Amino acid sequence: MSETFEPKIIAFVCTYCTYAGADLAGTSRLKYAPNVRIIRLPCTGRISPMFILKALQKGADGILISGCHPGDCHFTHGNYHARRRWMVFRSLLDFMGISPERVKFSWISAAEGGKFADLINNVTEDIRKLGPFDQYKELIMETEAPATL
Amino acid sequence: MAKIGVFICHCGENIASKVDCTKLAAAIGEHPGVAVSVEYKYFCSEPGQESVKKAIRDNNLTGVIIAACSPRMHEATFRKVCAEAGLNPYLCEIANIREQCSWVHNDNDMATEKAMDITRSMIEKVKRNNKLQPIEVPVTRRALVIGGGVAGIQAALDIANAGQEVVLVEREPSLGGHMAQLSETFPTLDCSQCILTPRMVEVAQHPKIRLLTYAEVEHVDGFIGNFKVKIRMKSRYVNRDVCTGCGDCMVKCPVKKISSEFDCGLGKRTAIYTPFAQSVPNIPVIDKASCIYFKNGKCKTCMKSCQINAINFDMQDEFIDLDIGAIVVATGFQIQNTAGYGEYGYGKYPDVITGLQFERLATASGPTSGKILRPSDGKEPETVVFIQCAGSRDPSKGVRYCSKICCMYTAKHAMLYAHKVHHGKSHVFYMDIRAAGKGYDEFTRRTIEEDDASYVRGRVSKVWLENGKLMVRGVDTLLGRPVTIPADMVVLATAMVPQPNAKEFAKTIGIAYDEYGYYNEAHLKLRPVESSSAGVFLAGACQSPKDIPDSIAQASASASKVLALFSKETLEREPVVASTNEATCAGCWGCVLACPYNAIEQKDILDRSGRIIKRVASVNPGLCQGCGTCVTFCRSNSIDLAGFTEKQIFAEVMAL
Numbered sequence: 001m002s003e004t005f006e007p008k009i010i011a012f013v014c015t016y017c018t019y020a021g022a023d024l025a026g027t028s029r030l031k032y033a034p035n036v037r038i039i040r041l042p043c044t045g046r047i048s049p050m051f052i053l054k055a056l057q058k059g060a061d062g063i064l065i066s067g068c069h070p071g072d073c074h075f076t077h078g079n080y081h082a083r084r085r086w087m088v089f090r091s092l093l094d095f096m097g098i099s100p101e102r103v104k105f106s107w108i109s110a111a112e113g114g115k116f117a118d119l120i121n122n123v124t125e126d127i128r129k130l131g132p133f134d135q136y137k138e139l140i141m142e143t144e145a146p147a148t149l
Numbered sequence: 150m151a152k153i154g155v156f157i158c159h160c161g162e163n164i165a166s167k168v169d170c171t172k173l174a175a176a177i178g179e180h181p182g183v184a185v186s187v188e189y190k191y192f193c194s195e196p197g198q199e200s201v202k203k204a205i206r207d208n209n210l211t212g213v214i215i216a217a218c219s220p221r222m223h224e225a226t227f228r229k230v231c232a233e234a235g236l237n238p239y240l241c242e243i244a245n246i247r248e249q250c251s252w253v254h255n256d257n258d259m260a261t262e263k264a265m266d267i268t269r270s271m272i273e274k275v276k277r278n279n280k281l282q283p284i285e286v287p288v289t290r291r292a293l294v295i296g297g298g299v300a301g302i303q304a305a306l307d308i309a310n311a312g313q314e315v316v317l318v319e320r321e322p323s324l325g326g327h328m329a330q331l332s333e334t335f336p337t338l339d340c341s342q343c344i345l346t347p348r349m350v351e352v353a354q355h356p357k358i359r360l361l362t363y364a365e366v367e368h369v370d371g372f373i374g375n376f377k378v379k380i381r382m383k384s385r386y387v388n389r390d391v392c393t394g395c396g397d398c399m400v401k402c403p404v405k406k407i408s409s410e411f412d413c414g415l416g417k418r419t420a421i422y423t424p425f426a427q428s429v430p431n432i433p434v435i436d437k438a439s440c441i442y443f444k445n446g447k448c449k450t451c452m453k454s455c456q457i458n459a460i461n462f463d464m465q466d467e468f469i470d471l472d473i474g475a476i477v478v479a480t481g482f483q484i485q486n487t488a489g490y491g492e493y494g495y496g497k498y499p500d501v502i503t504g505l506q507f508e509r510l511a512t513a514s515g516p517t518s519g520k521i522l523r524p525s526d527g528k529e530p531e532t533v534v535f536i537q538c539a540g541s542r543d544p545s546k547g548v549r550y551c552s553k554i555c556c557m558y559t560a561k562h563a564m565l566y567a568h569k570v571h572h573g574k575s576h577v578f579y580m581d582i583r584a585a586g587k588g589y590d591e592f593t594r595r596t597i598e599e600d601d602a603s604y605v606r607g608r609v610s611k612v613w614l615e616n617g618k619l620m621v622r623g624v625d626t627l628l629g630r631p632v633t634i635p636a637d638m639v640v641l642a643t644a645m646v647p648q649p650n651a652k653e654f655a656k657t658i659g660i661a662y663d664e665y666g667y668y669n670e671a672h673l674k675l676r677p678v679e680s681s682s683a684g685v686f687l688a689g690a691c692q693s694p695k696d697i698p699d700s701i702a703q704a705s706a707s708a709s710k711v712l713a714l715f716s717k718e719t720l721e722r723e724p725v726v727a728s729t730n731e732a733t734c735a736g737c738w739g740c741v742l743a744c745p746y747n748a749i750e751q752k753d754i755l756d757r758s759g760r761i762i763k764r765v766a767s768v769n770p771g772l773c774q775g776c777g778t779c780v781t782f783c784r785s786n787s788i789d790l791a792g793f794t795e796k797q798i799f800a801e802v803m804a805l
Contacts, residue, residue, distance in 0.1 A: 025253055031254065037270065037805045040220075
């Protein structure tokens with residue numbers, strides 16, 4: 001391959017910690033890979049596994065979920081719910097034959113701009129190594145094809 | 150049909166230097182549903198805002214995207230602009246192409262492409278935004294202050310002096326808290342009682358304050374502006390309405406040798422008692438566990454001695470229900486149980502005492518009338534060793550934090566000791582001297598330089614009794630050698646810890662706490678007196694170890710927050726709240742389990758004859774904080790979060 005593969009990564013983040021951390025990376029003018037698109041949610045507790053599946057189905061090569069550190073959730077428990085859900089969802093992904101490596105989970109506080117930039121670079125690199133997520137085409141076939149038959 | 154206006158801001162050079170705004174505007178203009186796509190140097194400026202307003206009016210826009218800086222920066226600004234132009238403010242969204250795009254990427258093409266994605270995604274979201282209205286909730290203008298220590302007293306007086314009603318609840322028979330137990334206070338050596346008791350009396354006499362002592366908060370329901378609080382009035386067995394506080398009953402009570410909690414075990418009290426002579430209210434209570442009558446049904450000496458028949462042995466606990474608008478939690482602290490420090494011999498040697506016990510010895514109203522006397526034989530100690538950090542900053546004993554006040558009160562103790570026992574010698578073992586505060590460092594210097602306290606930097610490993618002396622074995626880390634000091638008395642600067650039931654009580658009120666049980670503030674720096682629950686504020690050492698000035702400052706800050714809340718008849722809140730679809734809700738109550746705020750209630754759906762057809766979940770918008778955890782929990786998609794609906798988020802994902 002002459003051209004390096006540029007993965008498409010969708011990040012679901014909470015507005016109180018990680019979104020603010022990403023803003024801090026910006027105000028600190030830290031540079032990181034441009035592969036991530038951020039979707040802002042009130043809390044990681046709001047992140048439904050369906051969002052992740054939908055993103056993968058629409059051709060995302062990787063997913064990032066990030067919120068407040070355990071104990072720091074603005075809504076007291078949301079991130080714990082997210083973590084528990086994630087533990088179960090990981091197994092489901094594995095069961096479906098989607099590498100859980102494509103979905104990353106992390107805690108970034110509003111004060112961790114540098115950590116956010118590093119995280120994005122690392123995730124981008126990891127997903128790049130995994131290569132393009134082509135299985136989504138199969139997913140589309142399974143979920144959307146019958147309607148077009 | 151959607152008519153979206155997209156306004157792309159250059160932010161001077163901040164965005165335009167990395168993102169090709171002209172190209173972006175042209176590409177976005179092609180996006181379905183976009184009616185206006187324009188760029189400008191500064192949309193947040195006056196002409197910029199005006200141009201947005203004009204575009205909204207001229208094109209009858211149904212949604213607005215400002216592609217600019219973070220929504221945390223200017224979302225409020227542009228929502229206001231939309232409202233002024235007649236568009237519902239919640240139909241405005243921000244595409245963050247500065248903090249999360251132009252400022253963090255080097256490659257212009259990549260940045261432009263990313264900005265397009267971000268903007269498109271937000272366009273798809275805003276197409277699905279609903280017109281929302283801020284939620285209005287009424288405010289009950291009555292504050293509840295929990296805890297009658299110095300912080301609670303200050304908060305109650307500040308609120309009451311501003312003309313608002315206050316209910317002050319104190320668990321003990323008297324107001325005063327720990328401050329009432331202290332001798333003199335650092336750094337001014339004001340007598341603690343002299344500055345506190347007038348304030349206690351002021352509370353009791355204030356027409357706007359309802360004082361409930363020997364009472365506990367049993368239950369808290371409701372939400373900001375509208376709390377329902379149940380208070381248990383513990384039975385005193387003394388009628389508080391008729392008792393004059395003459396004290397005859399206490400004189401006559403035959404049970405006289407009960408260890409006094411107020412004197413930290415150094416003094417004695419009777420079974421019918423007030424904690425201390427200056428108690429407010431000056432109405433005794435009967436300690437049921439020690440009273441002879443409650444033990445074997447005979448005695449009633451106090452009842453016979455009472456000339457106005459205030460004593461009633463059949464009294465039961467009473468419950469009071471209150472409507473409350475705001476709560477100030479000022480439940481204070483306890484000192485750490487020293488049982489974990491077997492090597493210091495506390496409990497084994499009577500002359501090893503805590504700092505609080507030393508306060509009782511040093512105070513004029515204490516068991517020794519202010520003379521420093523050893524508990525064992527009542528003699529004046531010639532040498533006293535003070536051990537700082539006897540608990541604090543010791544992870545092995547479970548307290549990693551600094552208790553903040555010990556350096557100062559130990560310096561004060563050494564000073565008071567020097568003033569009272571002129572030939573005495575004091576030694577202080579310390580780890581670091583933390584005397585940050587107005588006049589604090591000067592105070593500790595005075596103790597060292599004028600009152601000749603010898604400070605030894607190091608820890609104490611062991612205290613043992615040898616030939617009538619308490620041998621204190623430690624290390625002087627500055628000289629690098631062990632030291633052994635024969636002492637007559639050892640004073641431990643024990644750690645401040647949360648009240649033993651702090652965690653349980655936090656659950657009663659619904660506020661967050663840390664690993665130790667100190668109550669968490671909403672934001673350590675920016676919202677230091679607000680708890681995690683709206684309408685509940687924190688004051689004093691229940692939040693973290695604090696000295697008196699800090700506790701009072703925080704109490705006044707809490708009071709001002711309460712007064713700001715009470716300055717309005719109704720409250721306006723962001724309408725980002727969940728709501729349920731009653732038609733599809735199956736009543737599995739998964740959302741009830743998920744909700745951190747108990748905002749989801751069960752609602753009965755009745756038929757015409759009033760029979761229950763089914764029970765469904767219903768969100769109380771006053772309580773809901775809008776985290777959306779319930780939405781993800783719901784198995785039947787019957788609950789959704791305004792502002793972040795499933796449709797909106799899926800649309801965002803689909804557009805990327």
